[in-house]
Amino acid sequence: MASNSLGQQRAERNAGLLLIAAAALAVVAGNGPFATAYQDLLHLKFGPVLPRIGQLAVHHWIADGLMAIFFLLVGLEVKREWYDGRLSTPAERRLPIVAAAAGMAVPAIIYLAVIGGRADLAHGWAIPAATDIAFAVGVLAILGKRAPPSIKLLLVTIAIVDDIGAIIIIALFYTADLNVPALAGALALAAAMGAMGQFGVRRLWPFLIGFVLVWLLMLSSGVHATVAGVLTALTIPLGRGEPRSPLKRLEYRIHPWVMFGVVPLFGFASAGVELPGGTRVLANPLPLAIIAGLFVGKQLGIFGAVWLAVKVRMAPRPEGASWVQIYGATLLCGIGFTMSLFIGALAFPADAKLMDEAKIGVLAGSLLSAMAGFLVLRFAPVAEATAEDIGEASELFGADQSD
Secondary structure, eight states: OHHHHHHHHHHHHHHHHHHHHHHHHHHHHHHSTTHHHHHHHHTOEEEEEETTTEEEEHHHIIIIIIHHHHHHHHHHHHHHHHHHSTTSSHHHHHHHHHHHHHHHHHHHHHHHHHHTTOTTTGGGTTGGGOOOHHHHHHHHHHHGGGSOHHHHHHHHHHHHHHHHHHHHHHHHHSOOSOOHHHHHHHHHHHHHHHHHHHTTOOOSHHHHHHHHHHHHHHHHHSSOTTHHHHHHHHHSOOOTTOTTOHHHHHHHHHHHHIIIIIHHHHHHHHSOOOOTTGGGGGGSHHHHHHHIIIIIIHHHHHHHHHHHHHHTTSSOOOTTOOHHHHHHHHHHTTOOHHHHHHHHHHHSTTOHHHHHHHHHHHHHHHHHHHHHHHHHHHHSOOOOOOHHHHHHHHHHHHHHHHO
8 A cells, every 4th residue: 555655656756747847848949949940840730631620730739639638637537536535525625615716716816916907918817727736746746755645635636626617717718709519519429428328338438439529529619629528527437436437447547648648748838938038028917917826826815715714614724734834735736837828828829929928927937836835845844633633624524424
């Protein structure tokens, strides 16, 4: 059991380090002698000519295609945790839902305040609302025993709820002109896939074929194609208490490919922004608003929500974690990276300058949050769970579970 836990921790650390390396390599490639070759590669078109879409460029295959697999994994994890995991009871959902909601709302408010009413920048309000779970968990894995298990649990559950919010935001606010027949076809096919699960289909290949077809329809619909991953995940049978259910098998199989392949590729394709004028660009309204949202907004929103929830006895403080350690974890929630870069590309698709400024803001805000969170957790005193903490947790969780 201990060896499995150690192996998982190493995998999380390595995935986080690989993502950091991919982002750093992209920044170097985007500003060095290979900058032209890097951009030419990302804009190279290849593959089949898709109806209504045409050929996709490399960066579109990554952002619209491979990231659909990323969202498939996110959907599988969210469904498993919601029905059969760490979010399966109202008591367990309470703290991460409240914290994640505040951690999305406060950064958005700060972003809008910093841009000062500029209508051309307002569409980017959701950029600092996201948390990159792979990056943040990778930092925790590097810290090892300096980060207690309850801190990781808190951060992961907040990030899972955060992912749900990001998916809803993308579907509602970053959708182009709708192709209603294509959208209706995607929803009808997803419903048919759900019926397959209800009628006992347990092989994965019918669902995977359905995933490709839903993706094609969603790509043509105007709703971002990555939503196809979430729709497909919702149709795959979980089989509560079934150790080899289709959902768990698929999650297990694609997890390493996503964390060691899809996510680093997206980081490499998205982080290669040219840095004009050195650090002066950080003072521009868009990068400054994103940095403030990620670094200031995330910690204010999440830490404030956790503190208030504990004080009013809505939820117990994470067992074995001090307030300083909880604060360090909320700083790590300011690592937006993957999801923030993704939303930034959706927010300013027709303006290359603003898209680059958004990338600079995401990189700077995520790096600042990662460094600050790491330092706080590295030097925070290690807390021990008190009898009061354990009793409070038992009282609050036990009461809800018996209802």
